[in-house]
Amino acid sequence: MTSGRRWAQVWRAAVFLLAALATGIATLIALPLLCHPRLARRWANWHRGRAGRLLGTPLAARPALRAPGRRAWADPATLRDLLWLPVNALTGTVFGLLTLLCVGNLVPAAVATPLWWAFAPEERPRLFIDIPVTGWTSALTLGPLQMLLLAALAYLALPPIARAHARICLAVLSHSTAEQLADRVAVLTRTRADVLDAHGAELRRIERDLHDGTQARLVAIAVRLAVARRVLYDNPRNEQLLEDLLRDAHEGTEEAMTELREVIRTVYPPILADRGLTGALTAVTARCGVPTRLDVGDLDTVPAAVEAVVYFAVAEALTNVTKHSRATAAGITVIRRADRLSVAITDNGVGGADDRGGTGLAGIRRRVLALDGAVDVDSPAGGPTTITMELPCRS
Missing domain, CATH: 1.10.287 (Helix Hairpins)
Known part of the structure; x- marks a missing residue:
């Protein structure tokens, strides 16, 4: 993984955990109100969606509760929704405070290093919790040292902590076997209709x-x-x-x-039959108007339907990169792990890609879901954009 992508993960994890801190505090404050089954369902669905997106496994929201009174309380999923309230209050607050402590102490160090002299003697910033900055020596040694240590801590710890919180969320709010089957049937029914x-x-x-x-x-x-x-x-x-x-x-x-x-x-593009998936993707990236790096692992035998979906999806994504992203570089990574084919399409453009407007991304999602795959689009405003696809690839 490149350093740029790793720092993007760190930033995403920090935002996720600080939001978890806010929701944990909000849960404590509004606990009596959130104990209503319908509000608890909405609160739980929002957290399930966040956790699924962070882990790259988007999940369908549970249907909103419409049954009145006791029937709403009798819904098996309601107990899990209510259980999530104290769990989120605890884990969100603890993990979020750790993140706030790490990120928040970067700011005093960044301010103290060049501007320590601008503060009155009794108000000068303190580094490493209680060491005052009294001169350029302490500012230029303790300040960068604190920033370096906290940055290293954030680099190493924040992504796994965020994933741990997301997994706890999904473990508490996971569907029962019957609910998973019902969700799967619903997804397949919807994708079949789309297909x-x-x-x-x-x-x-x-x-x-x-x-x-x-x-x-x-x-x-x-x-x-x-x-x-x-x-x-x-x-x-x-x-x-x-x-x-x-x-x-x-x-x-x-x-x-x-x-x-x-x-x-x-x-079915003839180039797939002539040159295989690797050769076809090489041709697509060579024609792209943005310099594109292609990294393809050992794919073994890939079903023709999966090859066609990957080819069209990559071609559509690179067309979007050329037209809309204002990117200067893009990358395609194709890796096979057992019976799953993973495709990641990245660019360093302005971000903001959204498939809810019926764009080419929506077409990519329909193609992938039709083969029982999964798609995740991570495109914050300002970039970078990463589109990840997972497709079953049983030979």
């Missing part, structure tokens, strides 16, 4: 392309050949007209073949 809609739209597009393009050209070729045959029968000495008709028919045949190849390419 059927996309499949119908794709068939209509292919039919339209063939009808308006290739078929029209083939009809024109047939007409020219019929005229040429008539000319050959009625006036065989008119060689110039015959030559013009046959030339037009020949050019029309080549254009029809080109259009037919374009249609075929949108169904």
Whole structure:
């Protein structure tokens, strides 16, 4: 992992844990109010969503409680929602205070090092909890030392602490086996409907392309050949007209073949059959308008459907990078772990990518979910952007 990506994880973990501190304190203050089953469900769903995104396993929210009175309290998930309240108050506050202690003490050190002299003697900043800064010697030694130690602590400790808090959240709020099965059925039902809609739209597009393009050209070729045959029968000495008709028919045949190849390419790119997934991704990254690093591990045999999804997803993502991100560099990493294929697409652009507006990212998500995969988009404002895909890859 590069240092830049690691520091991005540290920043994300710090934000996550400081938010956990805020929610832990809010839980303590509003505990009587949050004990209402419907509010507890919303509170728990919000935390499950945060934890799932941090761990790269987005989870569907539990349905909102609509049953009144005792039936709401009888819902098996309500007990887990209520259990999360004290657990979050404890873990969120403890982990958040540790993060605040680490991050918060970076600020005094950063201020004390260059500006210690601007404070009155009795108000001068203190480093390492209780050591006053009295001169340039202590400022230039203790200040950088404190910043270095706290930065190293944040670098090493904050991501695992954040993941630990997220795992605790998911452990408390995890579905029962029956709920997991119901959620899985719901996801598969939704993705099946999306796939059927996309499949119908794709068939209509292919039919339209063939009808308006290739078929029209083939009809024109047939007409020219019929005229040429008539000319050959009625006036065989008119060689110039015959030559013009046959030339037009020949050019029309080549254009029809080109259009037919374009249609075929949108169904299953021939480059995948010719060069495999690694070669196809190499060609895609080479055509990208942003310098792109490609890192592909040993993939062994990848199912054709998975290859097609990865190819189209990477092509769409790099198109978005070129058009919208204002990035100067991008990276593609493809790794196979047992029966899972992991694809990470990164760029150092301005961020802010969102798939809720029906953009190309939504199409990527539909393609991946159709194969029982998972997609996570991490694109804070200001960047960087990371799109992670996990696909089943059983040979």
